Amino acid sequence: MREVSTVLEVARVSKSFGANHAVDDVSFxxxxxxxxxxxxxxxxxxxxxxxxxxxxxxxxRGAITLFGSSRHRDSRDRVGYLPEERGLYRKMRVLEQxxxxxxxxxxxxxxxxxxxxxxxxxxxxxxxxxxKLEELSRGNQQKVQLIAxxxxxxxxxxxxxxxxxxxxxxVVLVRRILQELAAAGRAILLSTHQxxxxxxxxxxxxxxxxxxxxxxxxxxxxxxxxxxxxxxVGFSGDGAAVHAAPGVERATVHGHAAELRLAAGAxxxxxxxxxxxxxxxxxFEVAAPSLEEIFIDQVGAETLxxxxxx
Amino acid sequence: xxALAVFKREYLQVVRKKSFLILTVLAPFLMAGLIVVPxxxxxxxxxxxxxxxxxxxxxxxxxxxxxxEHETALxxxxxxxxxxxxxxxxxxxxxxxxxxxxxxxxxxxxxxETVARLQTAAGTGAAHFDGVFYVPAGALENPGVKLTYxxxxxxxxxxxxxxxxxxxxxxxxxxxxxxxxxxxxxxxLLQSAVTEGVQVSPSGSKRGRGDLEFLGAFVFVLxxxxxxxxxxxxxxxxxxxxxxxxxxxxxxxSMSALELLSGKVLGLAAAxxxxxxxxxxxxxxxxxxxxGLGSLGGIGIDPLRYISARTVAFFFIFYVLGYxxxxxxxxxxxxxxxxxKEAQQMLAPLILVxxxxxxxxxxxxxxxxxxxxxxxxxxxxxxxITMFLRVLASEPPLWQIALSVALSVGxxxxxxxxxxxxxxxxxxxxxxxPTIPEIWRWLKAA
Numbered sequence: 001m002r003e004v005s006t007v008l009e010v011a012r013v014s015k016s017f018g019a020n021h022a023v024d025d026v027s028f029x030x031x032x033x034x035x036x037x038x039x040x041x042x043x044x045x046x047x048x049x050x051x052x053x054x055x056x057x058x059x060x061r062g063a064i065t066l067f068g069s070s071r072h073r074d075s076r077d078r079v080g081y082l083p084e085e086r087g088l089y090r091k092m093r094v095l096e097q098x099x100x101x102x103x104x105x106x107x108x109x110x111x112x113x114x115x116x117x118x119x120x121x122x123x124x125x126x127x128x129x130x131x132k133l134e135e136l137s138r139g140n141q142q143k144v145q146l147i148a149x150x151x152x153x154x155x156x157x158x159x160x161x162x163x164x165x166x167x168x169x170x171v172v173l174v175r176r177i178l179q180e181l182a183a184a185g186r187a188i189l190l191s192t193h194q195x196x197x198x199x200x201x202x203x204x205x206x207x208x209x210x211x212x213x214x215x216x217x218x219x220x221x222x223x224x225x226x227x228x229x230x231x232x233v234g235f236s237g238d239g240a241a242v243h244a245a246p247g248v249e250r251a252t253v254h255g256h257a258a259e260l261r262l263a264a265g266a267x268x269x270x271x272x273x274x275x276x277x278x279x280x281x282x283x284f285e286v287a288a289p290s291l292e293e294i295f296i297d298q299v300g301a302e303t304l305x306x307x308x309x310x
Numbered sequence: 311x312x313a314l315a316v317f318k319r320e321y322l323q324v325v326r327k328k329s330f331l332i333l334t335v336l337a338p339f340l341m342a343g344l345i346v347v348p349x350x351x352x353x354x355x356x357x358x359x360x361x362x363x364x365x366x367x368x369x370x371x372x373x374x375x376x377x378x379e380h381e382t383a384l385x386x387x388x389x390x391x392x393x394x395x396x397x398x399x400x401x402x403x404x405x406x407x408x409x410x411x412x413x414x415x416x417x418x419x420x421x422x423e424t425v426a427r428l429q430t431a432a433g434t435g436a437a438h439f440d441g442v443f444y445v446p447a448g449a450l451e452n453p454g455v456k457l458t459y460x461x462x463x464x465x466x467x468x469x470x471x472x473x474x475x476x477x478x479x480x481x482x483x484x485x486x487x488x489x490x491x492x493x494x495x496x497x498x499l500l501q502s503a504v505t506e507g508v509q510v511s512p513s514g515s516k517r518g519r520g521d522l523e524f525l526g527a528f529v530f531v532l533x534x535x536x537x538x539x540x541x542x543x544x545x546x547x548x549x550x551x552x553x554x555x556x557x558x559x560x561x562x563x564s565m566s567a568l569e570l571l572s573g574k575v576l577g578l579a580a581a582x583x584x585x586x587x588x589x590x591x592x593x594x595x596x597x598x599x600x601x602g603l604g605s606l607g608g609i610g611i612d613p614l615r616y617i618s619a620r621t622v623a624f625f626f627i628f629y630v631l632g633y634x635x636x637x638x639x640x641x642x643x644x645x646x647x648x649x650x651k652e653a654q655q656m657l658a659p660l661i662l663v664x665x666x667x668x669x670x671x672x673x674x675x676x677x678x679x680x681x682x683x684x685x686x687x688x689x690x691x692x693x694x695i696t697m698f699l700r701v702l703a704s705e706p707p708l709w710q711i712a713l714s715v716a717l718s719v720g721x722x723x724x725x726x727x728x729x730x731x732x733x734x735x736x737x738x739x740x741x742x743x744p745t746i747p748e749i750w751r752w753l754k755a756a
Contacts, residue, residue, distance in 0.1 A: 054563035073566070081563050087556040092323070103315035104564045148560070 005032040007156045007187040008053065013062030014211075015048055022048040024211035025062070030156070030187045035178060037202035037219075038191040039291075041299055045211040046191040047084050050160050053189070054081045066156065077105050080154035082145050084161050084191075088133050094144055095120065095129035098151055105152035112151060119147040123173065138165045146174065150181070157181065159190040163197050175201050195292035205291070209299040223288040230293060231260040231268060233275070234283030241278040245271045250301075252293065257283070259293050312565040316573025317580070324544060324581040333540075334585050338592050341532070358405040359469045360439035362424050363477070366417040366447035371410045373480035378408055381476055406472060409439060417447055425460050441466065443473045450484055527675055527702045530625060533589065534698060535668060537582030538633050539661070542640035545578055546653050549644030549733075567734035571726065575637040582633060583626075590622070624701045631718040632694025636664060638725040645729075645736035667695035678703035687714055690721035 008030040015023040023045040030036045040046050051057045053064055055072030066075040081087075089097055095116060102112035120126040123143045133141060142165040150157060162178070163171055178201060182188055192198050198205065205222060207215040215222060233242065239253045247266025252259045262268065268286050275281060289297070296304065324330055363374060414420040424442050441461035449455045457477060459470045479500060486496045552558045561570050639660055647653035667674070667686065674683045678700040687696040687710070697714040700706045 051559070054559070056559055056563055072563075076564055079563070081560060083556050083559040085556045087558075087560045089557055090551075090555060092319075100315060100319050101560065101564075104312045104561070106311060 006030070007032055007067060008189065009063075009065040010049070010053065011063045011065070013049070013052060013059045013064060015045075015052060015057060015060050021211050023052070023059075023208075026206075026208060026211070026213050027062075028206045028213065028216055030189045032155070032187050033182055033185050034204065035182045035188040035190065035202045037198040037205045038189060038208065039193065039195070039198060039205055039295060040191075040208040041193060044208050044299070046208065047160055049208070050081075050084075050158055050189070050191060053158055054079065077152070078155045080105075080149035080152065080157045082149040082157075082159040082162055086141060086145065088141065088145055088148065090134040091132055093130050093132055094125065094136070097133060098144065098147055101148040102151045105154075107152040115151055115153070116147065119151065122177075123147065139167060139170055142166060143170070143174075146177075155186055157186060157188045157190075159188065161192055162190050163192060163194060171197065195290065195295050199291040207295065207298055214298050215294070219291070222294065223291070226289050226294060226297075228286055228288060229262045229264075230287055230289040231258075231262065231271060232283065232285040232287055232290075233258045233260060233281065235275075235279040235281050237279050239279070241275065245274045247271050250297075252296065259290060261289065261293065261297075313569040313573035313576075316561075316565075316570055317577040320548070320574050320577030321580050324541075324578060325584060330581070330585070334588050337536075338589055338596075341529070358407065359441070359466075360407045360409060361469065361473055362409045362411050362428070362439050362442045363473075364411045364413070364417065364421045364424050364442060364444045366413050366445050367450050367484070368413045369450065369484055370445065370477070370480045371412075373483045374408060374410070374476060377476045377479045377483075378406060381406075381472065406469070408443075408473075408476075413447070428460060428462065441469060441473075443477065445477060445481075449481060450488065527699065528671065530621070530702060531668065531671055531695060531699060533586050534625065534629055534632060534695060535664075537586055537629070538636045538664070541578040541582045541633070542636045544581075545574060545637055546640040546644035546657070547650055548574065548578075549641055550647060550650050550653055553645070554648070562734070566730075568726070568730040571638075571641060571730050571733055575634065575641065579630065579633050579637065583629070586629070621702065624698060627715065628694040628698040628701075631715065631722065632698075634722045635691060635694065635718065635725060636660075638722070638729040642729045642732045642736070645733045663691060667692050667699065670696075671699055674699045675703045678706065684710065688717060690717050693718045693721075 006029050010029070011027050013023060013026050014021070026045070026049060028036070038046050038049065048057065052059050053066070055076065063070050064072070066072065067078060069075055092100070098116045098120075099109065099112050102116070103109065107115075117126065120129055123146075125140060125143055125147075128136060128140065133144060136144065142162075146159075146162060149159065157178075159178075162174065166174060175197075178188055178190075182203075190202070199219065202219055204218045205216065206213055217225075231248075234257050236256055239256070239258055242248070242251045242253060242258045242260060245251070245260065247263050247268075247270055248260045249263040249266075250261045260271065262271070272284060275284075363370070365371065365374075411420060411424055421442070421444055428439065428442050440463065441459055444458040444460070446455055446457075449457070457474065459473060461470070483496055483500065486499065487493070491499070552561065640657065643653050643656045643660070647656055670686070673680075674686070674696060677683060683696065683700055684706075686692050687700050687706070689696075693714045697706070697711065701711070
């Protein structure tokens with residue numbers, strides 16, 4: 001039974017390239033007004049999944065339903081797509097290029113022109129509108145790519161790594177735009193392997209590994225399902241001590257912060273007592289694990305353990 | 311409508327390039343240069359020949375010189391009513407200097423000395439010459455005499471032929487004079503008749519200028535062929551670039567492969583037509599101006615004969631047919647390749663095939679109704695150029711033209727469908743170059 005608000009439904013979809021099962025029995029749905037993050041490591045099957053949604057590959061098995069139709073061509077004008085790598089004409093001028101992409105989505109020229117101006121101004125590209133794409137910086141090219149995906153006001157945005165190449169200011173700018181679009185009722189499906197970014201942006205996640213969905217759901221529900229078993233620690237000084245702390249199952253240190261997963265039944269007080277004389281603490285919090293921690297736990301533990309052992 | 315957007319983009323992207331403007335403006339001059347420069351060079355003596363004539367009879371000096379002048383005379387300079395045939399030969403001939411060597415006391419010795427000079431004087435200098443032509447002593451009395459031409463170059467049969475003609479006419483002249491025929495009488499006897507070519511066709515007959523017909527036909531076929539190659543390559547390059555830039559992902563998720571392919575192919579066809587149209591207008595303008603000045607009228611060129619409505623109409627028909635066939639092949643090659651270089655390699659055999667009618671243009675123009683020409687003009691890939699050549703050279707039966715057009719249209723229909731499939735699948739395969747069996751599987755699967 002499909003809800004009225006479901007824009008995209010991926011049902012038990014599989015795709016192989018030769019012996020490589022790129023996508024294996026994947027199912028999820030995206031609803032109007034929601035931002036869904038497709039997470040996974042490089043080569044997990046994210047891009048293949050997004051390409052199937054865009055009718056570039058046909059699934060070997062399973063069905064992809066867009067706006068209630070399983071024929072991609074019925075709904076292709078209602079979808080905006082930002083490919084993983086640059087998908088723009090290098091030699092074409094920015095504005096002209098955007099209008100071309102709006103035209104192939106059958107947008108009226110006048111509407112597309114005013115929309116293009118609005119977006120270019122908002123993303124600080126209007127002065128560059130007559131430059132050839134290849135003359136732009138990587139970040140600016142990515143902005144053009146984003147505008148190309150949303151210029152025709154699609155009801156579903158499929159973004160393969162939308163934040164790649166952006167500086168922190170642009171990340172915030174684009175995050176705001178995507179949140180606005182979702183608030184206006186658009187559905188957004190984006191893939192990323194930057195967990196910190198996903199955490200701030202998405203409403204729900206679909207985590208895939210080796211072509212299979214390993215975890216899915218609302219982001220808060222997913223996090224709390226892992227319980228309040230994680231210490232978020234901030235400190236100054238050498239962080240090596242955290243690895244030896246009692247009751248810690250795994251420690252991930254990033255510079256002056258660390259995330260410590262507690263073993264079952266461990267007492268955070270003991271860990272604190274151990275750390276106090278050894279580090280100058282700036283933060284100590286008991287909370288649900290971060291998305292990154294969950295990600296590593298679900299799909300990266302083996303690789304990291306093997307690397308640490310070697 | 312989506313195809314229209316692609317059409318517009320492709321057309322503008324080509325037409326607005328600087329290289330398009332440059333090619334459009336310069337190509338006619340280049341082409342004219344390619345035709346005019348060699349002609350000028352040979353006229354102005356780039357291929358000048360010096361031949362020593364060892365004359366055993368000792369009596370040919372004056373006659374040989376006057377025959378040489380007569381033979382190399384420029385049009386109009388010898389007022390003896392020489393026809394177009396003679397004039398043409400004169401235009402094509404390079405300068406020829408004959409150094410007369412008197413027989414001396416013993417002609418055999420003179421010959422040996424002169425040939426020795428030919429052997430040793432490999433360099434240049436005053437004594438340099440390209441060959442020694444030998445007339446034995448009894449040449450005037452003995453009709454079965456054998457003349458000899460000594461030369462260093464093994465293939466200089468043109469100079470040999472010219473010397474042979476000049477010396478023979480001088481010999482005949484001398485023989486007649488020895489029999490007491492008057493100079494005026496000899497002039498009349500030696501006057502050769504001129505042949506004029508007349509082309510007969512169902513629509514009547516017309517006087518031919520064979521050489522100019524040939525030239526015109528070659529220019530037209532070049533106009534047909536050049537855009538096919540230029541814009542075929544452009545399509546291929548475009549496809550490879552879209553593939554490597556991944557623009558194709560957006561395109562193919564927004565439209566069908568057939569829409570994309572037809573937009574591209576037709577957009578570039580239109581660019582090619584624009585260019586050829588400009589060239590034709592330039593040519594017509596140039597001919598018009600020159601005609602107005604009377605310089606072309608003077609040597610009997612009627613420009614309208616070469617740019618008739620019929621020719622132009624057939625040109626457009628066969629341009630479109632030929633272009634579409636090759637564009638599909640180029641697009642398919644681009645779609646299954648990962649780099650321009652790879653695509654070029656894949657295309658090398660195709661370009662060879664494309665050149666077949668061009669290589670055979672001469673025999674086809676000479677015998678446009680031969681069984682071979684007719685057969686070739688009905689083989690789909692060769693049809694456009696071959697049938698166009700036949701249309702230029704004669705008037706093929708209507709059913710043959712209709713059949714060739716129908717076959718081409720059918721071929722294009724099939725090629726478009728196939729290419730769209732190859733395009734759809736091949737364009738998304740990155741990395742590995744596909745094998746022929748793989749391409750075959752795609753064709754069946756897509």
